[in-house]
Amino acid sequence: MPVLEVSNLEVKLSPFTLRDISFTVSEGEFFLILGPSGAGKTVLLETLAGIHYPRRGKILLRGEDITFVPPEKRPIGIVYQDYALFPHLTVEENIRYALRFRRREANLSWRKLVDFLGIGHLLSRYPDTLSGGEKQRVALARALAASPRLLLLDEPLSALDPNLRGEVGGELMRLNRELGLTVIMVTHDFSEVFSYGKRVAVLFGGRLAQVGTPGEVFRKPASLEVAKFVGMENLIPLEREGSSWLLLGRRVNFVQNFPEEKFFAGARPEDVRVSRFPLPFPYSWEGEVMGMVNTGGMFKVEVKVGVIKLKAYLTGHQVVEEGLRAGEKVYIGFAAEHLCLVKA
């Protein structure tokens, strides 16, 4: 049985509405919610936590209907982006405050909780004397002290510096793995999707646009808006020729069953190759290098093919090896397995 089953949820917070939200999360899963700013990610988390009640739909936690159960009676912990610690309470008092709501046997003793998060030396301090990473750990301890069955995290890593981000992220994985705790985490960061999530839900304008593995969402986006959002920078309209579909003059076989639809061919720039020599791919063209930008580690190379600009990410090594320069005639292309079809 899934830990969480959300069906047909509708939440209205004038003027914003979260609509038709249905998904399930399994026991022990690390589930991510991704979407542009204002998509409703926080509203969704807050609805799961009981801060907003839906107009329609149901939330089941281990089969029990908790749709209208007040927040303090739900075995769900939430950690906010700004940690929301009580400034007038010490770290210890902040954490103990959460114990008031504990209904179940603790899955971590006080000592273990404090050791697990390495915050023993901070117990008598006040929140405004703590660093971002320390505050984050205290907020986690407070959420875990109530022994939640489900932990909700709203962009927990976004306020941390890059080194700390990896460290705290590792701790979240450890919580998930070692305590078997089910986690739902909101993020903006694509690298976090691949590092932490087994499945990811993409929210757009209050609706779920796609739920799938990171590989599915990033390589087989369900719509044009998801494709653009997840960085599928090459999106080329297919052209009809008799009973065939053409991608910049190359025949694409597997869309014949949808004669009336309008399609885009998508390819991620990191799957696209550029070379001064012909490429062994069914989708490859001759073009001219328009420009190259160092994006910090990778070079984004733009190649003009007819009126279309294709983009590829290459390493500095590849750029040097191929002797790429603006104005150079090159071949650009990608393997058949890297082509995805996106409905317009």
Ligand SMILES: Nc1ncnc2c1ncn2[C@@H]1O[C@H](COP(=O)(O)OP(=O)(O)OP(=O)(O)O)[C@@H](O)[C@H]1O
């Ligand atoms: N309590 C509220 N009352 C009315 N509108 C709200 C309330 N909370 C959020 N909203 C609105 O709902 C929409 C979604 O907000 P939400 O905070 O869920 O977005 P988000 O996807 O988490 O964005 P971000 O990535 O910027 O944090 C926004 O337009 C916001 O202004």
